[in-house]
Amino acid sequence: MLEIPCPWCGPRNENEFVCGGEAERKRPRDPGLVSDDNWTDYLYNSTNSKGEVREWWWHVSGCTKWFQIVRDTVTHKIYPIKEDTV
Numbered sequence: 001m002l003e004i005p006c007p008w009c010g011p012r013n014e015n016e017f018v019c020g021g022e023a024e025r026k027r028p029r030d031p032g033l034v035s036d037d038n039w040t041d042y043l044y045n046s047t048n049s050k051g052e053v054r055e056w057w058w059h060v061s062g063c064t065k066w067f068q069i070v071r072d073t074v075t076h077k078i079y080p081i082k083e084d085t086v
């Protein structure tokens, strides 16, 4: 079980959160101008990198705020991100 450090609530059990996926992935500004293949790629494909990955997390059972962390996908070690870098 992971302990996720919510910037507003402090460390909490992972079952209070929903992972929003990789933070580096950017939504196309105008989906109408993107090809179907590129839109499908955006919606369904993640890089699933090994090592440190920046992710969105939603504290759904707490403060209900979204925030980012860096999580090592091998060790599950978590590094909080300063608010001004999000």
Ligand SMILES: [Zn+2]
Pocket: 006, 007, 008, 009, 010, 059, 062, 063, 064, 065
């Ligand atoms: Zn929270």
